[in-house]
Amino acid sequence: MSTILHDMSEMRRSHGARRRGSRGERPRRTPDMRQQAGASAGGAHVPVLAEELLDLLDLAPGATAIDCTFGGGGHARLVAQRLGPSGTLIAIDRDPLAEERFVALAAEVSCNLRFIRGGYAEGLAMLTQEGVLADTVYFDLGMSSMQVDTRERGFSYSYDAPLDMRMDPRQELSARQIVQDYDERSLARLLRDLGEERYAGAIARAIVARRRQAPIETTQQLVDTIKAAIPAPARFGAGHPAKRVFQALRIAVNDELGQLDAALPLAWALLRERGVLAAISFQSLEDRRVKRFLVDRARGCVCPPDLPVCVCGREPEADLLTRRAIAPSAAEVAGNPRAASAHLRAARKRLATDVNTEVHDHGRAA
Numbered sequence: 438m439s440t441i442l443h444d445m446s447e448m449r450r451s452h453g454a455r456r457r458g459s460r461g462e463r464p465r466r467t468p469d470m471r472q473q474a475g476a477s478a479g480g481a482h483v484p485v486l487a488e489e490l491l492d493l494l495d496l497a498p499g500a501t502a503i504d505c506t507f508g509g510g511g512h513a514r515l516v517a518q519r520l521g522p523s524g525t526l527i528a529i530d531r532d533p534l535a536e537e538r539f540v541a542l543a544a545e546v547s548c549n550l551r552f553i554r555g556g557y558a559e560g561l562a563m564l565t566q567e568g569v570l571a572d573t574v575y576f577d578l579g580m581s582s583m584q585v586d587t588r589e590r591g592f593s594y595s596y597d598a599p600l601d602m603r604m605d606p607r608q609e610l611s612a613r614q615i616v617q618d619y620d621e622r623s624l625a626r627l628l629r630d631l632g633e634e635r636y637a638g639a640i641a642r643a644i645v646a647r648r649r650q651a652p653i654e655t656t657q658q659l660v661d662t663i664k665a666a667i668p669a670p671a672r673f674g675a676g677h678p679a680k681r682v683f684q685a686l687r688i689a690v691n692d693e694l695g696q697l698d699a700a701l702p703l704a705w706a707l708l709r710e711r712g713v714l715a716a717i718s719f720q721s722l723e724d725r726r727v728k729r730f731l732v733d734r735a736r737g738c739v740c741p742p743d744l745p746v747c748v749c750g751r752e753p754e755a756d757l758l759t760r761r762a763i764a765p766s767a768a769e770v771a772g773n774p775r776a777a778s779a780h781l782r783a784a785r786k787r788l789a790t791d792v793n794t795e796v797h798d799h800g801r802a803a
């Protein structure tokens with residue numbers, strides 16, 4: 438894991454040079470890709486639920502924010518503007534493209550900046566060891582438009598590319614390795630558990646049969662295998678027939694659920710009193726984890742309901758800021774189809790005094 442502390446003036450100079458030298462490097466997007474990634478107009482990442490997130494974070498100038506999924510820096514730019522010159526933004530991402538975007542952003546904003554290249558679970562653990570405290574920690578989970586748009590990285594079922602899907606190209610495990618090496622049972626379980634794929638068994642069987650003939654090396658070969666394995670009506674139903682399999686592989690390759698499970702308690706511990714933890718999820722496996730974690734922090738007494746008074750002494754540590762997840766408006770989805778499945782949840786850490794003065798009587802005390 439690398440961490441970069443950026444000197445602003447030096448970064449502004451180097452970004453000028455980078456901008457002049459980088460024209461024409463980005464691949465062109467097809468309408469199908471736009472549908473899948475949704476969010477990148479003219480190369481700039483359009484952040485999802487941005488206004489709603491900023492309202493919940495409620496940042497004051499001078500605050501410290503940790504963006505665990507910097508991506509294209511869409512949310513971070515808006516957050517940095519709120520923090521002002523006395524504020525601090527710590528950005529984390531495991532993707533080298535995100536690091537490039539961070540350098541570009543640093544040329545535009547005035548707050549103190551730091552970038553940690555690595556998994557957010559490891560990044561947050563490192564910040565904990567350093568004794569950092571933050572006013573907000575937020576996540577915008579899943580893959581970025583930039584990752585989908587860079588065809589050779591193999592995130593998209595719309596391009597023919599090598600099966601890869603690594604957010605961090607330094608890591609060894611790729612989608613190709615999983616498709617090539619997992620036995621049929623493990624593949625079926627992965628597709629069912631991480632993709633909620635209805636035809637997991639049939640697809641796993643088809644993958645194993647096909648790779649006996651020749652290795653499955655590309656996204657197109659995988660898409661063809663999936664299409665041949667599922668019933669004809671499912672090939673033309675709602676959504677791309679390979680969508681769930683690609684989601685499952687991407688989650689497995691990048692250990693997305695393991696990272697989230699490890700990161701949420703670390704993020705919570707890094708928050709100052711009155712600090713806000715927020716997360717935007719794009720699929721139910723992540724949203725359930727976020728919801729469970731926040732609801733658990735907001736839960737007080739856990740005594741059996743037949744006890745007349747509380748003996749556990751457990752106090753709520755959090756106030757939920759979103760009783761139900763916030764979803765994007767119809768207008769946002771119309772402008773950015775990728776936002777369609779987004780769910781935003783947040784909670785505020787209570788003051789220690791709030792926690793200690795809570796009274797539990799189970800509502801039954803005389």
Ligand SMILES: C[S@@+](CC[C@H](N)C(=O)[O-])C[C@H]1O[C@@H](n2cnc3c(N)ncnc32)[C@H](O)[C@@H]1O
Nearest residue numbers: 484506508509510511512530531556557577696
């Ligand atoms: C949806 S994008 C974030 C977009 C960003 N909020 C914006 O407005 O531009 C998710 C980003 O999180 C990064 N990411 C996903 N899981 C990660 C992890 N466990 N550790 C670090 N970065 C991660 C991805 O590389 C990707 O760049």
